[in-house]
Amino acid sequence: MSEHMQLSLALCRIGLYTCFRALCCKGPPPPRPEYDVVCIGLTGAGKTSLLSRLCSEGSDGIVPTTGFSIKAVPFPNAILNVKELGGAENIKKYWSRYYQGSQGVVFVLDSASSDEELEAARNELHSALQHPQLCTLPFLILANHQDKPAARTTNQ
Template sequence: MSKCLHFTLRICRICASTCFRTLCCKGPPPPRPEYDLVCIGLTGSGKTSLLSRLCSEATDHVGPTTGFSIKAVPFQNAILNVKELGGADSIKKYWSRYYQGSQGVVFVLDSASSDEDLETARTELHSALQHPQLCTLPFLILANHQDKPAARTTQEIKKYFELEPLARGKSWILEGSSVDNIDAVKQSFIQLIELLEIKDQDTGRI
């Protein structure tokens, strides 16, 4: 056997050995962390449609949620188990019964709703931000239906809802959203995941 051929075969064996060790020792990827969220908002705010789109489900026949539903929403670095609560008057009064165990909150409001409904949404958000089981949790507030002509901007929502003074010292995000721009909604949830990770780290240091 020539020296050149012998050297080439040796290199191939080393490469094969290295590849084998890499494949065998790498193992499966670490499991993604899971976070339990509660999603609240009035009927018609668009909670179900947004969550369905995030799960790549059809939204053609989406109707108001009665009671609650749970969806596992996958992201690259986490899985969000979202408990969506119905927004009808007959259900809102029981929201607090489903808060226990939540690690974060998603509040969806209709930014194009009537002044009366917007005031109701404001009251419910204030109540959630101050609830003993939610007040220390990260909040994602989605000003939904931004695609509608009557939609208020996020700055208008922030001012009307008095978010700066009310949520001072809390971890919260306010973003506009619409079911037609689900990529932007995904980015909003990714921001929420970052807040959840920070809270996890802070809790681990206590």
């Protein structure tokens, strides 16, 4: 065989081998990083509805969380393990027991709530911001129920 033919065959073999390795021998994709997030807010703020929406679950029949629930929220590049804590008065005193290991905080408030409820939410937010296990973490403050007529603007 001529040298050109041998070189062409060698290049074809290398190309086929490379394609075979790329298609057949990839192995499992690398695992997505997981982050632990705590979701807090007063009763009726919409924490459960938010998580149901993020998990692409139906919003029919949502009931207030008594105690806590944990949901894994998948995103293309990461997974958020969200601990949703109930917002009732008798449950709020236990919130701090669930803070350990959290890497972020979602604080949900009802933007259409009364002035008194908004003040209570503000007090809970300030308590969370000052808690030693949360004060250095990123916070997302979500003003929920923006579709209601009595909803406040983000500046308010």
